[in-house]
Structure formats: C-alpha cells, structure tokens
Amino acid sequence: MEDFAAVSGISRPTLSKFFNDPGSVRVSTKKRIEEALEKYDYQPNLYAINQNRRLTKNIGVVVPYLSDPFFAKIARVIEDHILETGYKPVLLGSHGRPELEIENLENLRSIKPAGVLLAPLGRASDRAHIDTFCNDVPSVLFDANIDGIGAPFVGSNNEQSVGIMVDYLCRTGEPPTFFEMKSPTNPNAFKRRHAYIASMEALGHEPNLIQAAGEGWEFEEIGFQEGRRVVRGGKLPTNTILCSNDRLAIGFLSAAFEEGVRVGLEPGCTLRVAGHDDHPFSRYTCPTLTTVSQDYEAIAKRSVETLFERIEGKTTADSREETLFDGRLVMRASA
Amino acid sequence: MEDFAAVSGISRPTLSKFFNDPGSVRVSTKKRIEEALEKYDYQPNLYAINQNRRLTKNIGVVVPYLSDPFFAKIARVIEDHILETGYKPVLLGSHGRPELEIENLENLRSIKPAGVLLAPLGRASDRAHIDTFCNDVPSVLFDANIDGIGAPFVGSNNEQSVGIMVDYLCRTGEPPTFFEMKSPTNPNAFKRRHAYIASMEALGHEPNLIQAAGEGWEFEEIGFQEGRRVVRGGKLPTNTILCSNDRLAIGFLSAAFEEGVRVGLEPGCTLRVAGHDDHPFSRYTCPTLTTVSQDYEAIAKRSVETLFERIEGKTTADSREETLFDGRLVMRASA
DNA sequence: CATAAAACTTTACTCGCGTAAAGAATTAAT
DNA sequence: ATTAATTCTTTACGCGAGTAAAGTTTTATG
Numbered sequence: 001m002e003d004f005a006a007v008s009g010i011s012r013p014t015l016s017k018f019f020n021d022p023g024s025v026r027v028s029t030k031k032r033i034e035e036a037l038e039k040y041d042y043q044p045n046l047y048a049i050n051q052n053r054r055l056t057k058n059i060g061v062v063v064p065y066l067s068d069p070f071f072a073k074i075a076r077v078i079e080d081h082i083l084e085t086g087y088k089p090v091l092l093g094s095h096g097r098p099e100l101e102i103e104n105l106e107n108l109r110s111i112k113p114a115g116v117l118l119a120p121l122g123r124a125s126d127r128a129h130i131d132t133f134c135n136d137v138p139s140v141l142f143d144a145n146i147d148g149i150g151a152p153f154v155g156s157n158n159e160q161s162v163g164i165m166v167d168y169l170c171r172t173g174e175p176p177t178f179f180e181m182k183s184p185t186n187p188n189a190f191k192r193r194h195a196y197i198a199s200m201e202a203l204g205h206e207p208n209l210i211q212a213a214g215e216g217w218e219f220e221e222i223g224f225q226e227g228r229r230v231v232r233g234g235k236l237p238t239n240t241i242l243c244s245n246d247r248l249a250i251g252f253l254s255a256a257f258e259e260g261v262r263v264g265l266e267p268g269c270t271l272r273v274a275g276h277d278d279h280p281f282s283r284y285t286c287p288t289l290t291t292v293s294q295d296y297e298a299i300a301k302r303s304v305e306t307l308f309e310r311i312e313g314k315t316t317a318d319s320r321e322e323t324l325f326d327g328r329l330v331m332r333a334s335a
Numbered sequence: 336m337e338d339f340a341a342v343s344g345i346s347r348p349t350l351s352k353f354f355n356d357p358g359s360v361r362v363s364t365k366k367r368i369e370e371a372l373e374k375y376d377y378q379p380n381l382y383a384i385n386q387n388r389r390l391t392k393n394i395g396v397v398v399p400y401l402s403d404p405f406f407a408k409i410a411r412v413i414e415d416h417i418l419e420t421g422y423k424p425v426l427l428g429s430h431g432r433p434e435l436e437i438e439n440l441e442n443l444r445s446i447k448p449a450g451v452l453l454a455p456l457g458r459a460s461d462r463a464h465i466d467t468f469c470n471d472v473p474s475v476l477f478d479a480n481i482d483g484i485g486a487p488f489v490g491s492n493n494e495q496s497v498g499i500m501v502d503y504l505c506r507t508g509e510p511p512t513f514f515e516m517k518s519p520t521n522p523n524a525f526k527r528r529h530a531y532i533a534s535m536e537a538l539g540h541e542p543n544l545i546q547a548a549g550e551g552w553e554f555e556e557i558g559f560q561e562g563r564r565v566v567r568g569g570k571l572p573t574n575t576i577l578c579s580n581d582r583l584a585i586g587f588l589s590a591a592f593e594e595g596v597r598v599g600l601e602p603g604c605t606l607r608v609a610g611h612d613d614h615p616f617s618r619y620t621c622p623t624l625t626t627v628s629q630d631y632e633a634i635a636k637r638s639v640e641t642l643f644e645r646i647e648g649k650t651t652a653d654s655r656e657e658t659l660f661d662g663r664l665v666m667r668a669s670a
Numbered sequence: 671c672a673t674a675a676a677a678c679t680t681t682a683c684t685c686g687c688g689t690a691a692a693g694a695a696t697t698a699a700t
Numbered sequence: 701a702t703t704a705a706t707t708c709t710t711t712a713c714g715c716g717a718g719t720a721a722a723g724t725t726t727t728a729t730g
Contacts, residue, residue: 012687013709046446047687048685048715067407093411093426111381220616280402352678354717384718673728675728685718690712693708695707699705700701
C-alpha cells in the first residue's frame, strides 16, 4: 500500500479511507485512485485489513443443509441482498449436525463478522451455545425459530400458510389428513401441525395425523417409506394428504406412483396430495405438486434489513421481534 | 497470545509453533498447552495468523451452482476430505455466472489459499483468466475440464459411463435416442454426445440426437419443454431416450407424465428413459430413474490428493494429468 | 554419566494496514 | 477576497501474530 501510495501520488491514510468506503473521499481523488488502481492493480491484503478492524465487512450465513435446494435457494437470495449493501456473505452449511453448527458459529466468530444470519437446525441445535453467540455477535434467525434466543426472527407465517391450504383443500374436496414426521427436527413442523389442527377444527373437521417414524434430514426417503406403507395399507382417513413439507411430499408421490395409486384432480385419481414450501423440484413431480410458497424474497430481504438495524445499533438488544410473512397458494396438478 | 504465553508458562514462539502444527511440539508441552487452553480459552486471531503466512491453510472450492444438488453433493464430500487433512475448505458458488466465477477466484486469491479446487462453468468460463489463476495458485479442476489449462483434471469417464448405458439399453430393448441441449454449457455434454455416437456405431446402430433449445442451467425446465414437444409430436426415432444428464431426464419424465405417456419397463409402458449422474432426486422420480452414477467419492478423494501433490510440489507444473473414474450403472424402473 | 540432539526460551524484527494527531492544501460559503 | 469547513498529507504508533537467531534446558543415546 505504501508503494501504491507512492506511484499513485495519494497518501496512504487516504488510500486506506478509500478502501474502507470509496464514498468517503472527494470524487476527484476517488477517480485518481481508481485510475491508478487499473494501472497498477494493487489489492489490499485482506488479513491485514481485518486485523485492526473490530468488525469486518463479512456477514456469516449459516444454514442447516447446503445440499437442500430449499436452503440453497434462500441462501442465494440472502447472498444477493448482502452483496448489495457492500458486505461480503460467508456461506456455511451445517450438514444437519449440531456440532458442525456451533463449529461454524465459532469459526465465524474468529473472522469477526459484522453480523450473522442463522437458520438453525432446530430441535437438535445447541440452544445455550447459540444464545451466547447471539449475545456476542449481532445476529438474526431465519426460517426456523428458537424460543428464548436473544435475536430477532424472520420467517414464514405457518398459521396462515397452512390455513389457506387447509381451506383450499376442504373447499375443493375431502378434508386433508396431515402427513408429517413423528419427531420433527424442525420447529416449523410443530407450528404446521398445530396450524393444521386449528384450521381443521375451525372448519368443523376432525384432524387426522399420520406420523412417519425416522430421524434426520432424509425427508424424501422417510416420505417414501411411510407413504408406501400407508398407501399399501389403504388406511387413509380421507383421500387427501397434506404433507408437512414438499420433500416429504416428493417421497410420498414417488411411493404412490410405485403403488399404482393415481394422484391428482383428474378423473380416475383416487388421492390428492399437497405440500408446503414450493421446493424447486415441486414443479417437476408427477403430478406437479400443489403447495404453498414461502415468500423467499421477502424473508431474505427482511432478514438482511433486520440484521443491519442490529449492526447499526438502531434496535435495542432486548426488542425481540418476530417478523412473519404470508405464504402463497401454488395450485398445480396434485391437489 | 503474549498474555496467554504468560499465564500458560509457555513461550510465545512455542505457542505459535503449536498452533501451526500441534504435532511439532513435545507431547508433554502439547498437553500443557491444551490444558491451559481449556482454562483460558484463548483463540489466535485468524487475520494476524494469516497476514505473515505466504500460504494459508485454506483451500478454495468453487462450483458452478451451489443450489444444484449434484454439486452440493460432491462439494460436501470434497469438504470432508479437506477437513481430514487439517485444512479449511472455503466453498463458493458461481451461480452460473462467468463474472462471478472469476470474482470468486479473485476473492480466493486475496485470502492466499494453499490451493483451489475448481469445477468450472464450462463453455462460458473465462478461459484465459482461469489459466492465469491456475498458474499462480496450485489448482485442480474437477467435474468439467477445460483444455489447455495448466492444472490437473479429475472427473468422470464419460466414454465408459455412456458406453455401459448404451450397451445396457441396446441389450434390453430398442437402441436409445440421445436427448441433450443443442448448445450445452458443460463440456461433459459434448463428451457424452460423442460417446453416445461412438457407442451406437460400435454396436451397429444409427445414432439419433434430439437437441433441445435453451440456454442456462434450468435443465429441468428445458427437459420439460422440449420433452413435451417431442412426446406430443410423437416423432421419436426409437422408444428409448437417453438423456445427457439426470436433470434433463427429470424434466422429460415430468413432461411424459403430463402427456399421459407411460415410461418404464412394465407392460403398458411405451417409452424408456435413462439419465446420467445419479442425481439425488433420481431415486424419487416417477418412475424411478435408471441412470449411471459418477463415482463421487473417488473423484472427491482424488481431487484433493492431486491438489496436495501440487501444493507440496511433488508434481511439476507441466505434468498435466487427467484422472477419469468409471461410472456405475444404476438400474431402476425407467429403463 | 557424558554427550549430542531435540525442544524450548529470549530477544527482536517483520508483515500490511488501521488510525490518531497536527498541519497544509483545497473547496465552499459568506 | 476572506473565512470556515473539508479534505489531504505527514508522521507515528499499534495490532497480533510469524519467524529468525542465539542461548538454555530437556530428552535420548550410547
């Protein structure tokens, strides 16, 4: 930088200022610097820069599973929003493992990020550890909430999203039976279960739950196995299935197909299946999956905005806000 | 660190040595340090550590699309292998955009990684830029090859993998028609096309190509659109389709289903469809997709090994090796 | 037990930049 | 044009380690 200051004719402190915020120097000098930059292509050393900064311009993004297209999708939108602000997103996946989740957080801590966006694993997460982390580093949770954590939450309004789906299904056919995992890893699953029961009762129907055994994040497989069992047994309370999420539905549809059960609205179909989340693949299932889409864009945008409010200290630490966005019914062929 | 040296009773240079390689100090001192570490939980500053290292212990991993389960899967395996070596993987996705690909590389350069594993976009990639990068930083390409780049390549043997599939299909029914994109982004696509033609000719069959229009990485959609067109038109040379990759096949299957064309081996089916890659979702398509699985594990392992050979300077820069692994036929219901 | 080798401590310098303070130069406002 | 406010330049120090060199202590070897 010293050398670059010499050849560019600009003092080092001014250069330093420029690299921290190009807008903080006079336009004329900004231009001079940029011209010199092209000529000598100097690049400040990332490590030296951050060593003396209390906060870096990095923002951590931690999701449970990077290989889950759902998280890949929302992470991508979040990344874009972070880039817009001039910060640098650092994307980390926890592979469904709680140890890796906290390891990711600790690694992030060591890069002194300005803030962190965390979609926690859920039930398996190390609540206490996450809590202390959120107190140390400006954070906001998204997708999955953890009660009692000192960080704002941005996510979907499961009450509403499940509600409109139950309404729709009841209006257009038999009331749905709820298909879910017995012990879900994800807190949204519990909310959806309750939302289903509440919606059904509000409409005067008796709720029915089918709870698949199985642990972990292999939702398609669990949906497939239990789906096959259920379809074979023929013991469905109604001819309509509402899956707790699309990945379960994808497995279920695969099982139904294999068992020769026709799913959909067309004549000859004996089953309706709906999902939740508008998973990227739900567009290509057979039949295409009727589902409710989370407002990815809004969730991503609001998460980033909320984080920056935190970073800039606009919100006090104790204002634990939750922002929920409504889902949108996506009607396709399966229900 | 100075403070920690004081309280732990170990000199700072020894601590420094320990943090760089815990095995480089006497076991007794190692124990003393670790005990002190638990008591005072000190953590060296990441930025200060790397500032004076010419090479850090980071290894960059760049893939075209993080939201593509295929890349998510192989990236995950690669991450595991890197972690085993004591290095830290830094995963970056290019979202299919060539500018982002080189931006990722430049960002990596600024963290002075020990090496980089790159799965290039392919045709769209900035060849020259990647080449200079590979000359500066120890790199190995995987998945997609770029000719004339000064870095080893590890990938799949498309000749073999397409070959066994064509053999299988010809042996069990009508010879396959090849379904692909007209102008594929990925170099593997070209290899597969040629492998298909060669295999067909070797077996005395006439090759047939169906080439879908469309650009980009929305393979399912392209497979769906073109698949529907083709199925509707009824102008298929044979009753067997071999798709250039599973994502096209997923779209194709969806289109076939929608058009009421039954796919598979069972009586009543009028079409066979096969894919390539053993995409995580190919297990749940309707019908389940017959495909050929790339040897993810071997590719990941060998890529990392090759990179470390480069890093440690065992291989000379001009030895441009290519390692290809055979695929494995995965017989399921669609063909 | 003597000796060599290995591991450690002390001391001191380096890296590349952040940043504070004081003064000089430029720009904006009256 | 004068003054005040910005913006720069100069100078100087700090950050948290890596690392080299010389001297000291511990461990292995015979």
